[in-house]
Amino acid sequence: MVETAAPTIDSDLTQVERAAAAAELAAVGYTAVTDHLHVGQDVREIAANVDRSTRRAGGLLGWFPELAPGTAGCDLVTIHGHDPATARLTASEPVRYALHPLLDGVRGYAAATAVLSEPGAELRAAGEKCSAATKALLGALQPGALLRDAYRAFDDAARDRHAGCGIVALGEPTAVTLPRDDARVAEPGTVVGIRTRVGAIEFAETVLMTAAGAEPLAKTPLRLVELY
């Protein structure tokens, strides 16, 4: 049942074209990482490449507030999975990278996970589970649906204590992860970020709500990227 009285997400998020352009910038950053991933690569060089590519595409700054332990990068890209002693990528660790550029003050968001050697069965299974649960989350983000039901859809699909997700309000002045019991509804024209994780796998997307449902804007792969 749709709770029509529930408040909608910040109306600033309805600037669809600007949001699409910001998401496109995240996709540019995704490409700048993915094309240059290889064993031994210094993550500082990846960050520099993202900076160059993003600037060339019209971007300048980033917005991500989180700098968790073990993270490397700049304010445009955050990378996990490198050897902390050398800042270099290894064949054994999956690489998680989040792109979080700003374009004229509008946030773009994307994240992907890649492996540089054939993954073990456990990691591959985590990737498949995260993909399926992310798909369930996106499927539940229907016009008028409660955000908390989208959270529940992810949980039901993942059924994993190492899984989690967030729906992120990307509007000004700060980006915040909306609470899991959020009683607001997603309405066409609004843009949110989604972030999902199962074990070592992480995805994120910039999502536009349309009358037909959730439309990914950055269109980065919501699956484990296998590069070998």
Next chain:
Amino acid sequence: MHTPTGSRTDLVPTADLRGRAMPLIGFGTHPMRGQQATDAVLTALSTGYRLIDTATRYRNEDAVGAALAQTDVPRSELFVTTKMPPDRVGLERRTLDESLTALGTDYVDLWLMHWPPGGHPGVTSWREFIRAREEGLVRAIGVSNYSLDLIDALHDATGEYPAVNQRQWGPGDHDASFASALRRRHIVLSAHSPLRSTDLGHPALAEIAAGHGSGVHEVVVAWNLHHGVAVTVKSAHHDRMLRNLTSAAIALSEKEVERIDAIANGTSR
């Protein structure tokens, strides 16, 4: 759509892609999309271009396909290149099917591996590329942004060299030994972003351009053609498209070529 006279098209030299002629000047479509891309491709075709370069990653194959559907240039006279991004390893056939559907064609003339996946040669993908060629879905297969070591690794694993290696290449990138090594393997070097790494204000380029009554951009294209290097140029503007295409008429002397070659190592005067 108006079909051009063949004169400007005929200016463009071709490379022998193992029995298939590849125009050495192509029209690059990145980063255009939508109607802008469709209009630009139609203008390029009417200007005389016959090689259209796109990629899955450009997200404009549908727009290029719309232009291919509208032009009255026969498909047999066109050379369509597209590329598979590295994150589609394991999804090669699906990626190609999506490209063919978006482009509205039964085959592409050249299918490239856009980047070495994870810095690896991508042998499993290369085997799928060979299979697609054998099934007639692509006429030729190649790579982009590959080193010689990676190219040799593909050959060692499959017995097949790529027909083309597309990479950033201009006077600022010139490496005679690399170009020579590709030639020995019968691989056509294809230049993208031919101006990116080049100092367009370099006196050698300016003087040579002035001597031919042309612009520096056209001299860079002509220099590539002199070396048998394919060039992908991009512009949404007809006049610029035309100037790039007519670069083929600029005949550089050996001395001029040597001066431009020397720009990369800083010895050109």
